[in-house]
Amino acid sequence: xxxxxxxxxxxxxxxxxxxxxxxxxxxxxxxxxxxxxxxxxxxxxxxxxxxxxxxxxxxxxxxxxxxxxxxxxxxxxxxxxxxxxxxxxxxxxxxxxxxxxxxxxxxx
Amino acid sequence: xxxxxxxxxxxxxxxxxxxxxxxxxxxxxxxxxxxxxxxxxxxxxxxxxxxxxxxxxxxxxxxxxxxxxxxxxxxxxxxxxxxxxxxxxxxxxxxxxxxxxxxxxxxxxxxx
Numbered sequence: 001x002x003x004x005x006x007x008x009x010x011x012x013x014x015x016x017x018x019x020x021x022x023x024x025x026x027x028x029x030x031x032x033x034x035x036x037x038x039x040x041x042x043x044x045x046x047x048x049x050x051x052x053x054x055x056x057x058x059x060x061x062x063x064x065x066x067x068x069x070x071x072x073x074x075x076x077x078x079x080x081x082x083x084x085x086x087x088x089x090x091x092x093x094x095x096x097x098x099x100x101x102x103x104x105x106x107x108x
Numbered sequence: 109x110x111x112x113x114x115x116x117x118x119x120x121x122x123x124x125x126x127x128x129x130x131x132x133x134x135x136x137x138x139x140x141x142x143x144x145x146x147x148x149x150x151x152x153x154x155x156x157x158x159x160x161x162x163x164x165x166x167x168x169x170x171x172x173x174x175x176x177x178x179x180x181x182x183x184x185x186x187x188x189x190x191x192x193x194x195x196x197x198x199x200x201x202x203x204x205x206x207x208x209x210x211x212x213x214x215x216x217x218x219x220x
Contacts, residue, residue: 036209044151044200044211051207086150094139094204098151 002027004089006099013077013106021072021102023061023087032090033070035061036098039083047072047085057081077106110135110205114212121191121219128187129215131201136181142174145198145214154199157184191219 005024013019025031035047048056050063050070061072070087087099111134121127131140139158143151154174155163163176177185188195196219201212 032207034209043213046208049207088209090207090209093156094207094209095141095153095156096151096202096209097153100150 002031002089002091002097004087004097004099006085006087006102008102009100010103010105013104015079015106015108016076019074019077019081019104019106021085021087021104023070023072023099025068025070025087025089027068027089029091031063033061033063034088034090034096035059035070035072036086036088037083038086044086077104079106079108082106109208110137110203110210112201112203112210112212114201114215116215117213118216119218121217123192123219125191126187126189127191127217128185129199129201131184131186131212133182133203135205137203137205138181139204140178140184141202141204141209142176142184142186143200143202145200147196151200154186188217191217193219195219 003026033050036044037047038044059074063070082105084101084103086101088096113132115130142154145151153166154169155165157163157176157178159178159181175187198214198216200214202209
């Protein structure tokens, strides 16, 4: 069975400090992994996907198949990064399995 | 990309009644997805709606409780039937375009 685990419900960091959100997954095939973000009073939206291997808003995430992880990182957190972050795994039909989510609070 | 309009945005309903949530997309899509987000929980897929066929429900969700319509490629409805307080959740419509999921703003349902 596929599963996405985000161990941290809340992550509080100071502005300018590094932030890392953990995500581990279990999946029998080749996973397609995403990070979605929900800012206050906005709808859920895509932050980045593993196949793109890109940096969005300073965030990066590397798929580690050996450790079955897809951790999200940013070297210098900004106040506008405060949001709810969801790690998600997609099957071939586009259905998404979400992790529990991590609330990030960046304080000045 | 895809823009999704979902309504109502919120409602307070009496137990035992039903509520139909509408989802309109600005482009034609093959599959539409309905998710539920219970208080303090993550999103859980309820069902996948294809045009011209019955919806496919995930484990724990049944058609009698969550009937879905998909009359065309841009529209779908989800009905929450015979509601109880346990159905109080946010319900979200989603579509996929270019391997990216787009979401409606959600319907916040409170059952009293």
